[in-house]
Amino acid sequence: MIKCLVIDDEPLARSIVCEYLQKHPDLEIVQECSNGFEGVKAILQHQPGLVFLDIQMPKINGFEMLELVEAVPGVIFTTAFDEYAIKAFETNAVDYLLKPFTQERFDAALKKWRQKQQQPVPEAAVKVLEEVPAKQPEEQVRIVVKVHNDIRIIPVHDIHYLEAYDDYVKVHTASGCYLKKKTMGYYEKTLEKSKFVRVHRSYLLALDQLTRIEPLEKETHVALLRNGTRLPLSKTGYARLKAVLGI
Secondary structure, three states: OEEEEEEOOOHHHHHHHHHHHOOOOOEEEEEEEOOHHHHHHHHHHHOOOEEEEOOOOOOOOHHHHHHOOOOOOEEEEEEOOHHHHHHHHHOOOOEEEEOOOOHHHHHHHHHHHHHHOOOOHHHHHHHHHHHOOOOOHHHHOEEEEEEOOEEEEEEHHHEEEEEEEOOEEEEEEOOEEEEEOOOHHHHHHHOOOOOEEEEEOOEEEEHHHEEEEEEOHHHOEEEEEOOOOEEEEOHHHHHHHHHHHOO
């Protein structure tokens, strides 16, 4: 018996998936979830083989939810918004069901999933999620992180700067520092360029935190932040910062 989760904020949508799954007795629904917070906890608890996942949900969306899961199971997206199809397949999802979908279309998605079961989908999905720039508006104004068993939403306006840290990015805020499994390149492409500037290969600075630029020896410079943090500026970063500031 293969464990399945149905994650969707609409009860009717969940019931349709459950009804269609009755034709597949080897698949067992172990839990239904109405939001991404519940979904993350359910995946960690049950370790399902397959997840039926809505994209637009309260609190956090489906893509943000997957970013918080280390071992991503097989995913079949179910959504009413076809503009998300490209990113859904960029995450190496098994399939993408556009609501309302029929039993036949549902069965075809499951057939595709069965054919892909032997492929290393989880690792590939996580890797692509780290690199694909955000396409949802909410992902451009917040960063969702997992701290132990808690999920926290950090508004972009609370960020002081981002720092490269091995395979992660450190998100520095007044309330603390958080790790996110992303790349600096991802946030350089995603965050608004008029508010965040890549000043060094290891640092992305929030412009509203900058108080002044100070010179150092040999034509090098540092950026001084409101909280006293001093960030090094590369030559390219210094030129980029001056251009954004118009100096």
